[in-house]
Amino acid sequence: MKHVEKILLSKYVDKEIEDEKTKNEIKRHLNVCNYCMDIYNSYININSLIKNYDIKSDENPYLAFVQKKVKLSNSMKTNFRFSLSFGITLALIFLISFSLTLFATKRNVDFTKRVSTSVVDMSFDNFFSEDYSSVVSTVNFDK
Amino acid sequence: MEKNNLNDEILIENFLKGDESSFKIIFERYYEKVNRIVYSYTKNYDDAKDVTQEIFLKVYESLKSFKKKSKFSTWIYRISVNMSISFLRKKSKEKNLFSIDEVGDIEERVEEDEPSYDRKLAEKILFELPENQRLAFILSQKEGKRYKEIAQILNVSEKAVESLIYRARENIKNFLEKNKIM
Numbered sequence A: 001m002k003h004v005e006k007i008l009l010s011k012y013v014d015k016e017i018e019d020e021k022t023k024n025e026i027k028r029h030l031n032v033c034n035y036c037m038d039i040y041n042s043y044i045n046i047n048s049l050i051k052n053y054d055i056k057s058d059e060n061p062y063l064a065f066v067q068k069k070v071k072l073s074n075s076m077k078t079n080f081r082f083s084l085s086f087g088i089t090l091a092l093i094f095l096i097s098f099s100l101t102l103f104a105t106k107r108n109v110d111f112t113k114r115v116s117t118s119v120v121d122m123s124f125d126n127f128f129s130e131d132y133s134s135v136v137s138t139v140n141f142d143k
Numbered sequence B: 001m002e003k004n005n006l007n008d009e010i011l012i013e014n015f016l017k018g019d020e021s022s023f024k025i026i027f028e029r030y031y032e033k034v035n036r037i038v039y040s041y042t043k044n045y046d047d048a049k050d051v052t053q054e055i056f057l058k059v060y061e062s063l064k065s066f067k068k069k070s071k072f073s074t075w076i077y078r079i080s081v082n083m084s085i086s087f088l089r090k091k092s093k094e095k096n097l098f099s100i101d102e103v104g105d106i107e108e109r110v111e112e113d114e115p116s117y118d119r120k121l122a123e124k125i126l127f128e129l130p131e132n133q134r135l136a137f138i139l140s141q142k143e144g145k146r147y148k149e150i151a152q153i154l155n156v157s158e159k160a161v162e163s164l165i166y167r168a169r170e171n172i173k174n175f176l177e178k179n180k181i182m
């Protein structure tokens, strides 16, 4: 007599065999074969043994969950506040240094402008006072 | 209709509309199931408790993104499996970093009432099994999941689930015979 494959028996115990013909064949075989019936029974016994697997849970896990959630949201708020104040401080530092740089540059430009203006003025003065007048006078003389 | 009798999907819809009490029902419906799955990985009561809380925080935050492609139970079990595995990885890294010998050992649970002989035996037997066999078997026998759903949770084929459960049964049978328990 050909026995039922053990993996098929395991599926049969779990009611995972969909094919009606196979199911009926196994059922008929179990009625006449002690060897397969023993295996089937041992699988059933294992199932009932494993059903006892459990772990004791806490008194009120939901309360613990809510507390954890509140704690997390508070720390997120604190983090947000910290990031916000850090960002504002950074922005202020940037603004102040930017304004200072701008001010300094402007002053520098004014100074350079003043210096260069005076240099230009001086050269114009020189130009008009000496060279140009000499040129003019030369031209005049030539004419 | 009594709120407790509503199915997961309706409770989720209500929660997303702002009803916090619907989440409480989901929490209470799944806490022990998730805790059992996590414990089957961590083998440590306190770690299991912490990881389970983290899982529910994750579920609370990501329910908006739950696409309903699978059943909610499949989705939450998948998160449980993934988070348990990453917890173990993280713990194992820390163990390597600090060389603490006791990390990962099965910790004796401190319980006021001693667990029954059957409960202790069931735990002993399950922890003798390789991880995937143990989880597939718990999902099937304790949580009543079909092979198809277990396959989705463990991200393996249905054939693989068939084989995992069969091998789990055979290993348990051998263990019981060797120890003359059954």
Ligand SMILES: [Zn+2]
Binding pocket: A002, A003, A004, A029, A033, A034, A035, A036, A037
């Ligand atoms: Zn037979």
